[in-house]
Amino acid sequence: MQLVEFLTECLDDDERTARATEWDGSGNRLSWELAASATIDVGEDEFYAGDRTIANHVVAHDPARVLREIDAKRRTLERHTPHSSGTADCSVHCERAHPGVQVCNHDGRRWPCPDALDLTAGYADRPGYRETWRP
Structure with a gap:
C-alpha cells in the first residue's frame, strides 16, 4: 500500500467514526461540551467520564474538531x-x-x-x- 492510499484510508476511517456520533440521543450534534465536573453533554444525552481530566480531553477532541482536522489533512495531502x-x-x-x-x-x-x-x-x-x- 502506498502512503497516499494508506493515509486516505485512515482519514476515511476517522471520518466514519466521528460521524457515527450523530445518533438520535446526540441530537445529531457533533460539538460536545463539558456540562459538569466530569459529565460530557453530547446533545440530548450526557456521559459521565469519571474524571474531569478525561472529560476535558474528550470534549477537546469532539467529532466536530476531528472532522475539521480531517478536512485540513486532506487539503494538505492534496497539495503534497x-x-x-x-x-x-x-x-x-x-x-x-x-x-x-x-x-x-x-x-x-x-x-x-x-x-x-x-x-x-x-x-x-x-x-x-x-x-x-x-x-
Missing part, C-alpha cells in the same frame, strides 16, 4: 501529492531531479516529502504503516 521528477515545477527548495524519482508536487522535494510523512505519523499504530514513513 507525488509526481515524476521529469515534470517537476521546482522552486528554490527543489532537490536535484533524478529520472524515475517521484517528487512532491507542492515543494519539489523527494517524495514522500516531510509534510506527507508528518501527516502519516499519527497513524503509526495502524496496520499497513511502514517504518520507512516515520519522520
